Amino acid sequence: MDEQDIYLVIGEEGFRRLIAAFYRQVPSDSILGPMYPPDDLAGAEQRLGDFLIGRFGGPPRYIEQRGHPRLRMRHARFPIDHTARDRWVLLMGNALDETGLPEAADAILRGFFDDVATMMVNRAV
Numbered sequence: 632m633d634e635q636d637i638y639l640v641i642g643e644e645g646f647r648r649l650i651a652a653f654y655r656q657v658p659s660d661s662i663l664g665p666m667y668p669p670d671d672l673a674g675a676e677q678r679l680g681d682f683l684i685g686r687f688g689g690p691p692r693y694i695e696q697r698g699h700p701r702l703r704m705r706h707a708r709f710p711i712d713h714t715a716r717d718r719w720v721l722l723m724g725n726a727l728d729e730t731g732l733p734e735a736a737d738a739i740l741r742g743f744f745d746d747v748a749t750m751m752v753n754r755a756v
């Protein structure tokens with residue numbers, strides 16, 4: 632499957648289910664919980680969903696509303712060490728397990744999350 636076909640296959644609904652399953656775990660997480668805005672988790676959910684939808688073949692809403700992603704720069708204010716990175720990937724892995732997307736889409740997304748999460752690390756340890 633081509634990356635750009637993921638939106639065609641899983642649709643808006645597939646992405647929204649995945650991201651909802653991720654954010655359901657965030658507030659009670661000891662590392663990630665304190666980093667996310669408690670009063671704007673719905674907004675955070677919307678931003679990540681819009682970003683992924685645009686990245687994988689859907690409408691470019693994220694870029695229209697937020698501009699170029701510059702993800703490393705946007706994450707610079709959060710202390711992301713390897714432990715935080717691994718926790719993010721773990722929670723997203725749980726979300727993928729729960730969502731049960733078609734195998735090919737699941738594999739591409741897992742690889743993407745793994746790579747991008749590593750790029751977000753901005754603290755030693």
Ligand code: HEM
Nearest residue numbers: 666667675678679682697705709711715716719747748751
């Ligand atoms: C490595 C661990 C990561 C941590 C600890 C982390 C943490 C955060 C936090 C605290 C926010 C602010 C929430 C908000 O108000 O939008 C955020 C935003 C965001 N994150 Fe991450 N993130 C991580 C990895 C990733 C990865 C792998 C991706 C892409 C697949 C990603 C994509 C985004 C996007 C698109 C936003 C919204 C940026 C904006 O428009 O302001 N993050 N992240």
